[in-house]
Amino acid sequence: MIHCSTSPMHFDSMHDFQSTSPVYRTIITSLLLVAVLAGPGSTVAQDLVIRAGHLVDVESGSILEDQEIVVREGIIDRVGPWRDGAVGAREESLLDLSERYVLPGLFDTHTHMSLVVDRKKDGGNFFVTSLLDNTPYRAIQGVANARDMLAAGFTTIRDVGNSGNYGDTALKTAITEGLVPGPTMHTAGRIIAPFGGQFFLQPEKRALGEPEYFYADTPGEIRKAVRENLHFGADFIKIVVDDQRYIYSVDEIRLFVEEARRAGTYISAHCWTEQGARNAIAAGVHSIEHGPYMPNDVLEDARKAGVWIVGTEFTVEGLAQSFTGDDLSAIEAEHEAFVDRLRRAHALGVPYVFGSDIVYAKEGETRSSLTFTILDSFRKAGIPPADQLRAMTLSASRMMGLDGQRGLVKTGWAADIVAMPANPLDDTRALEAIDVVIKDGRLFRHADRIGY
Template structure:
């Protein structure tokens, strides 16, 4: 990895000097076709301007001066992975009492650090579902401008929530008169908040439909926004071409969010048969973070997680995993979402093993983090597959991840848009 990361910039210098139409080639031991699970031997990919332009097998590239041939003779390539539920500004190793005092600029620096770390773990696309001060939007724009290194990011601004709800901050005394940026009550107020988020660069909208595990004074299963308010949020966002994610643990909140037309429901801890049927009817995606329980219950207390929150995690964890198994068995649309920030960033791929343990095949788990996530983002015509015309977002691992899904925790090679990281 170190040799590649040093060699690629030097090759790019050669490109600019000798060959303005330089091509990158990748050859590997095998390529996983994530549509059918077949392993293709000795693939050769041609990449021009960050796009895959040709795929052949058992060929040797004819290099012109300035071209680059990346050889991965012991590795299997597959599309870059996607995580649809992260919070890049939050560091679970820092006590929560300290996090309250971090400024928005400090959070943005954290987010930039964690973005690069997550990219190098093989996740070339992320959806950041809520952050203060439009901080992750700034990080996204910095990545796109080439100022910093990181994955493609779809970023919400501050998550919308009711006064005193999960997306508010209830840890400060009333005399401080603090209200979180995303708080809005009533249909017209939530429309205004969606418009404000879009004004400052959000390209996805997130709201809290129910209480949550890590907030103070909220009950996990209790609905917060009304159906009327949720419908207003979704209508406003869809009118502007943005997708909508709803944080929802409780049954009534899940059902109301689906009826309101959200694109994805996050967590989905207490799902019932009606909600599953509605999700299938509406084509709603479920994003269920079933990895982080052990980390929270093992390290939460030493990281300053209050007993109230640990108790809610104990209440939710088994129910959520049962709900995951039922949703998979029922054939609900599923994407890969981990809630990174509850556990350390960069460990995102550890959830794959949990997804297989609780009902998915290895191929379904990989599809949730590739083609399915691309569909949720409405980017399935250019992301999520190794295919001609698609972005050259490519990772490589040893062996066949369908034989051992944990191989995805040890990514050996990462490329985003034709550049090696």
């Protein structure tokens, strides 16, 4: 898979700025205001020498004791045994993590940074959220969520849409240009779906589903939707296969796949039903999002085709908070379906990665603390800690097309590094106490100090 990169937006004159769409001008102005209020920042990476007491090798699932990590210009320059006296005149650049467990920055491959469903405001109904919250406001929500995720150790995320009118790509641009702190982001732009998207509309209110969703029901509409998303900065394409009575056929999904491949990118397919997953795999998508009801033969098809499972294994509370309805027995049954599918996928050797799909707000919790609850389902499914860590680092890197760039503490890779007091190979709950975060060679968090 080739990552389809896009250049950040630059405006050479006020005329260039004024010639952009009104929505984009509003979003960019809002993000600039956030950047001013947040204070000045620097995009210059720091040269560091890190003494890692316990370096977690996520590839092998082992620990290397007393290691030295040298970081230059945001890239790891050396990893090896600690050399006494090696720092010398660089004493000011030494970061002593000799009592910490050190590992690569974490990935979340299914996020919605610019979506916050809040029962106190919208009754827990995402459709109402989309009507109440405009795109500039949602982009600012994304700034807060992205900063929180980075502080918790998530240095790379894949944002799969639901951000209004390209709020996600505006957020990505702001992070890339150093206006606001946040993880490396790949974004989907507007989710493409059959008419209705994930909403159930009334005939006289059919326009209310847009711009949250980009409707595409004919070959021409499919090509236009893909091209428009890529034009406005999407890195990959997200489609909804099966949230209505009608679902995309194999031939229709194949059109998406072909159009995306011509542009050097891929299709991420939201599939909730067995048939939706069958169609998506047969058509050649890159990843299945959710897929709770995939039987073993469909999982085998995914394994043979090299299709990634981004499982979003919600807890019972997560399902109850994210979706309307109060049938607890149905919610518990759906949670068990997610856990069982993860257990079977792991046993069958299907490639899978960590993805949270957290969209709801809960008093006393943050976006990142809710994200870690997904690991409760991994533990319930019996996934060993080493495999949980791989799903959150190296495997996620490969799924996102970042292998060789991010996801390992290794010479030549980006210096995305986190540390914590306890060993995550014993219990991944240790990740919830990450207190050191380095992003592209810049120390973002050190104990209670957060920010560049």
